[in-house]
Amino acid sequence: MSQAQEAVEVIDRATGNPVTAILHKELDELEIIDVEIAWSPVRLQGLRDLRQKGIPANKIPQHVHWNWAVKAIQSSGMLAFRSFGLEAAGAMQGLMIVCLTGKNARLDPDKGKPLVYVDFIETAPWNAKEFTSSPIYKGVGVRLMQAAARTSIDEGFSGRVGLHGLAQAGPFYTNACEMEGLGPDPSYGKLEYFELAAAKAVEFLKK
Amino acid sequence: MSDDKKTMTLNLTDAEMRVLEDLAKKKDLTKTAVVRQAIRLYQMVDARLAAGDKLVFEDEKAQKKVELMVL
Numbered sequence: 001m002s003q004a005q006e007a008v009e010v011i012d013r014a015t016g017n018p019v020t021a022i023l024h025k026e027l028d029e030l031e032i033i034d035v036e037i038a039w040s041p042v043r044l045q046g047l048r049d050l051r052q053k054g055i056p057a058n059k060i061p062q063h064v065h066w067n068w069a070v071k072a073i074q075s076s077g078m079l080a081f082r083s084f085g086l087e088a089a090g091a092m093q094g095l096m097i098v099c100l101t102g103k104n105a106r107l108d109p110d111k112g113k114p115l116v117y118v119d120f121i122e123t124a125p126w127n128a129k130e131f132t133s134s135p136i137y138k139g140v141g142v143r144l145m146q147a148a149a150r151t152s153i154d155e156g157f158s159g160r161v162g163l164h165g166l167a168q169a170g171p172f173y174t175n176a177c178e179m180e181g182l183g184p185d186p187s188y189g190k191l192e193y194f195e196l197a198a199a200k201a202v203e204f205l206k207k
Numbered sequence: 208m209s210d211d212k213k214t215m216t217l218n219l220t221d222a223e224m225r226v227l228e229d230l231a232k233k234k235d236l237t238k239t240a241v242v243r244q245a246i247r248l249y250q251m252v253d254a255r256l257a258a259g260d261k262l263v264f265e266d267e268k269a270q271k272k273v274e275l276m277v278l
Contacts, residue, residue: 078251080250
């Protein structure tokens with residue numbers, strides 16, 4: 001397992017108590033493939049359960065087709081990408097891949113300045129309300145997004161973070177992550193673009 | 208990502224140094240950070256070109272696309 005890591009807290013929903021998790025800041029390709037091996041059957045079972053309950057196709061989780069193994073291979077060995085994971089109770093509870101170059105802020109007053117771009121972020125299917133009525137951990141996504149903001153500061157990007165989000169995740173980015181929605185992006189499949197401004201990053205990191 | 212950092216001397220012409228300083232000022236980055244960005248971008252572009260992709264600049268308003276040749 002990767003050496004670059006630190007302790008963070010997430011909430012055990014069963015007890016409401018904080019528990020210590022490990023934030024991995026440098027996952028390699030095989031570690032990410034291992035996570036997909038663990039998550040994929042749970043994700044597919046969740047999808048099957050939803051369809052068996054009669055949930056229509058337009059209400060199922062929009063990221064149900066994601067495959068982290070493919071994403072890991074595409075970014076493997078590339079300095080522009082960095083992969084993060086959040087581990088608790090011996091299992092990976094969330095994953096994130098960020099891009100560290102070629103993406104610039106769209107919000108004033110930092111328009112045109114570099115930011116950390118979140119390519120993909122996902123909580124484990126057993127933590128996702130879309131898949132289960134009894135998710136295990138709360139706060140996984142926020143901790144990963146905070147890792148993106150901290151990386152942005154470390155890189156000299158002042159905490160700026162940007163991403164294109166699926167419609168179902170929009171409220172998470174605006175409410176929990178202090179990001180501003182800039183509307184659908186016609187150059188990116190009309191997915192909405194969200195950005196964390198430098199001025200909001202410090203406050204977000206206190207959560 | 209590794210915290211181990213190596214130091215090297217970079218010999219640049221006046222013009223190259225001016226561009227580096229201008230980029231650092233414009234992007235609000237240190238000169239080291241600009242060089243680091245350039246290396247990451249170059250590696251990514253090189254890998255995509257080696258895989259058969261093309262690097263294209265598009266001007267949507269003028270409906271023009273220009274392929275960039277990278278050595």
